[in-house]
Amino acid sequence: MSRVAIVGIGHSRFGRRTDVNVGELAFESIKEAVDDAGVDRKEIKNVVVGTMGSWYEELLPAVVVNEYAGLSGAGTMRVEAACASGSAALKAAYNSIVSGETDVALAVGVEKMTEVDSPTSVELIGRAGSYMWEFENFGMTFPAYYALYAVSHMNRYGTTEEDLARISVKAHRYGAMNPLAQFQKEITIEKVLGSPVVAWPLKLYDACPLTDGSAAVVLATEDVAKKLSDTPIWIKGVGYSSDTANLGRRSNYVGLEAAVRAAGRAYSMAKVSPGDIDVATAHDCFTIAELMAYEDLGFCRKGEGTKLLREGQTEIGGKIPVNVDGGLKAKGHPVGATGVSMAVEITKQLRGEAGRRQVPLRKGLGLVHNVGGTGHYAYVTILSRS
């Protein structure tokens, strides 16, 4: 199978972006990625746009994004896998190159979530599951879905509210070092624990914000990649899986089975094991989600995520630094953009271009863990320097 590399990356500033529309927002990262790759836009024969939509007015976001970026005429589609839409876009673009369809493809993720009012947001996010049954009948909100998991994890493994708060504090510490992050301010455990309860045990500071933002990567075949870049970052493994729409049909609430399956497939394709990974991004839409990810990705055994966390092993200098870009919690979570943003961060890390946030590299392997809904979708991508 032919090899595919990331040869260009771009990333907009995340936050409340009332200064741009969705096309302009996407363009910020597309321009940067295309310039970084040093590729002529005409060479880009496939553009995959990851976005949920519904938050903003455009119903055909892909064509609007392409027109503004001067990419009309390329083959294109929008893909959606809820909050994993960005990783789905990356996978679809990757597939199109491996299929021999094109030498160069662009995956862009974009979301503009702050155009709607707060109740609409709560409703839209709440629909990210089984709308007709669990949302409409039971009145479950999205934080409530993850609260079920948090309670179950606390009950079974002795995880505490302090543990969860620790993840938020870590996110903000690294967010403060990331000039593109929505929140660039450190916080304390007390601040998290004292914040309003959203769905116990999850509090305001256990939750990621609503965010506007975009991220883009240019992918190329091995031949093209070697011409364009001295540091192509290779896509070594792509795994993805899904789970039931209704949480009531899940077998347990201490981990996301879809993520376990997706990770298994990605490791197997890349022929690496969890211990080989130097740096990872994990989908911390809520703090409990990052904790479960440690376990689902095999960075530790089930139930031992808190141990890893308390020892500081998921910080820079630890065994497996996670979310040193601030994560969804502090960097922000423009849902369609997040998966691509994660790939941009891991590419920067593997290139050794992450500055103050750079992790030490051993094997030159990084991992992206991106979840849609409450494990309704899971995508795991493994990137490598070689």
Add this chain to the structure above:
Amino acid sequence: MSRVAIVGIGHSRFGRRTDVNVGELAFESIKEAVDDAGVDRKEIKNVVVGTMGSWYEELLPAVVVNEYAGLSGAGTMRVEAACASGSAALKAAYNSIVSGETDVALAVGVEKMTEVDSPTSVELIGRAGSYMWEFENFGMTFPAYYALYAVSHMNRYGTTEEDLARISVKAHRYGAMNPLAQFQKEITIEKVLGSPVVAWPLKLYDACPLTDGSAAVVLATEDVAKKLSDTPIWIKGVGYSSDTANLGRRSNYVGLEAAVRAAGRAYSMAKVSPGDIDVATAHDCFTIAELMAYEDLGFCRKGEGTKLLREGQTEIGGKIPVNVDGGLKAKGHPVGATGVSMAVEITKQLRGEAGRRQVPLRKGLGLVHNVGGTGHYAYVTILSRS
């Protein structure tokens, strides 16, 4: 490059389907396709769902569809390319097999459009372009976009309202032979010409209806296809392209450039020419769209579509029968399902299973032409018996 075949097809009844929700509607075609393929559901490692959404309540249609069909756990994503979403799903599923990701994949298209009221429909369809500029500022409705093309084509090539009506009459004639079609009743040219003007010269009977429906195909590698099926239908060519969001930026209004480019790529990949095609489906969301498709696909020269039509060459027995399933006009147009529905029809024709609507086969080649928006997206797929 490895060969990929369609080994199973399924198709729901199209129409106003108040009897089912979106998951149940998709299941009708999924069950049929999986049974037709004779494959175990567990073998299906990738499910791509083509749907616009927005018309119905579920925000994560792919997971809802998969749960109902017992496919949770498969890798999945939703894809959207406006009214070409079904073809985009087919392409993404095809790519996943060529990439070596899986041996068997399912592409399903579904839409449930009649849940919203009529003004909401008009607005939703109108947004299928550049919402902020041409819809909001100029008040263009979707029929008005295609009316621009119709007027331009009439002006330049002498196309008449009767010519357009002829396409509608043809669609209804074949729709009357298709038990799954929304409209199974023949109409006359007088009926079309006397129907209310929607956007001159387009009248009510120049336009396809709003439809609920689903269609599904099972795809497999050559090895698996030969085990499962005596009549695998091979995907020989896939071409796709796009055009500007704003129609104001198009170079002309007598054809869809995206369709011309998509067709060129598909023919080139399949190594066939327009004259080799035995049967085609064309995206007749409005009658003018089918007429332009004859020319864009190279079935005749630019401006000579009316000649082909008047001579009856696009009917069964003619040079190139088009939309002998009733087309979008009579079969119905559940937007996300349409591209897959077209592939189902062409597969039936190439298998020789189209009954009263069967076209004579010479080279065993069929073509699917599926357009999103007003040529914002175009996908062309070439299928073959060998």
